[in-house]
Amino acid sequence: MMPLVEVRNLKKYFPVKGLLRVKGYVKAVDGVSFNIERGTTLGLVGESGSGKTTVGKLILRLLEPTSGSVYYDGKDVFKLKGKELKEFRRKAQMVFQDPYSSLNPRMTVFQIIMEPVKVHKIKVSDPESFVVKLLYRVGLNETHLYRYPHEFSGGQRQRIAIARVLALRPEFIVLDEPTSALDVSVQAQILELLKDLQRDFNLTYLFISHDLGVVRYMSDYIAVMYLGKIVEYGPAEEVFEKPLHPYTQALFSAIPIPDPVETRRRKRIKVSGEPPSPINPPPGCRFHPRCPITKDVCRREEPKLEEVESGHYVACWLAR
């Protein structure tokens, strides 16, 4: 089966402007490729600044890429025009991280949810009952219909944002850290809701997060990003059970586990220092300055993402 989303060698460089000319480029995304199968969730993990959100925005064409391409359902997203682009904007949606600023403070919930419906000229016989149905679907009710966003909690707002996206009957949703601004108890509810919706509407998710526990719960596949590149990719359980890249291993060993005995027994892999600047990434493997097991080859040459086991890819000289 053809994957719903194919990302091919995607790059996005942001120019850094000096006084008169461009001083350099922030290589936010530097050659990223992956596929997302229909009806599955790909978890995109990485620390802040690794380019996760930029990848999400590029796929939805909220940013134009420096090079590379994204195929949605076999069509090149960056070449879409007119009707096709509009149809893509209906099918592919995004839920943003900060529910406090992703809703227009001057619009009521009714207006917020109806706006995309009007834009895409979706025929709705009774707008009010249409919106109420959606509100019930995401765990709100008709008393919330004519209120403004400031009257809601963070979790409720994220539910409104999800309802707004659902109104368009999308196929694919980029979830950009949808729960990181919320309380833990609320997080669980929202994640549960997202899973339910995926099952009911056969949705495909790109789940962006730095919270590994959440990603493990949500994802079928996992891609780990470091400084604009994917360092490891594979089925979620396999990557979690047997991480191959030293960066992934270090990340996973930092997940807190609610068991002191187990915690003491576990070996923590320490990574020293800060991630290098994406303006001037280190030569060779980008992780080598912080890697606990560096060899000569790591400093000289950049490892490619290669299939080590069936479906499990890793970009490391030592892991193969």
Add this chain to the structure above:
Amino acid sequence: MSEEVYEKKLLDKFSDAVIDAFASLADKIRPGWKKRNKSRIDEWKLMAYAFNRSPPGIIGAVLIVSFIVLAIVGPYLAPFSYDLQLTFFDPDAKRAPPGTVIEIKGKLAEVLGVKPGNYTLILGADDQGRDLLSRLLYGARTSLVIAILVMAVGPWIGIILGLIAGYYGGKIDELIMRITDVFLAFPGLILAIAFSAVLPPRISVFLDNHPDVRDFFLTLFALKPQHAGPLASLLAVVVALWIVWWPGYARLVRGMTLSERENIYVEAARALGVPTRWILLRHILPNILGPILVYLTLDFGGVILTEAGLSFLGLGAVPPIADWGRIIYDGSNYFPKDWWTILYPGLAIFLTVLGFNLVGDTLRDVLDPKTRRSIEFKVKKKREG
């Protein structure tokens, strides 16, 4: 919710009644409006409540309302027409001081369409022997209509350009802002003088070719049909002020748009496929409307003042049109001996502009949610303590 917390005085009940009446009207035109906008109605009532706590605001509102009422009904209340020279009845009517009584009788009264009888010139007469009170009342109409015509177009040119410049950025922004800079480099008044000197003949031709438009504006300005020529001079002022009135708004709106477009709801709207036009008008504009509204209110007085200034320089209204600036210009030769020819029109301009400034300042506090809260808290504290 507001009813429970705030003690409402008579004025608050009045403003609530006005808002409720408006809401009912909107509900009748569009069924369900009241239900859909309940939160908004509550917010308006809260704003009115905060506004009512500001004595300068109330004084300003009273000044503005009386100005508007006088401008609408003034021409009907005026004892004489704006161009009637009382010297026909009394050779001494020229620059007659306030309180002069003029006796009108005979055939002449019939011809000129004035009821015979004794008239007291409450505010005196001008250098042509025209009743000053009547001219001030007609002048209010002139000022209001010009201000409305200017404000209905001029600022919006700037607002639209500012939205486009701020939203798109880059080369479009550069182009629009450099044009704005060119306009800002000339003093507005000088530019307006240049345009109001060049435009009248063209507008005259236009009015001759479009009698419907001419008649509409004659009624709007409450002018006699034979004064179509002077009407062109007034419309020239309006057009001249359109041309010079937008750059300030373009600057203001561009700045606010720049910061507003960084909000994620703008990006969310783009992701949903909302067209740029909608994003500008339905997402960004409503969120920056508060400061624009304050600026518009303050500028209303500014337009009246500038228009009076142009007329005072002899460039706006031409005789015999009643215009506050023009009345001062006509009286300036006889000051300070015949002080009433200047004092009363000056007072009219002063009070009107003051009204708009007071209301504008108060609106600034009321529309800003932060200062509005502080007004509410102050009131609460006072009552509790």
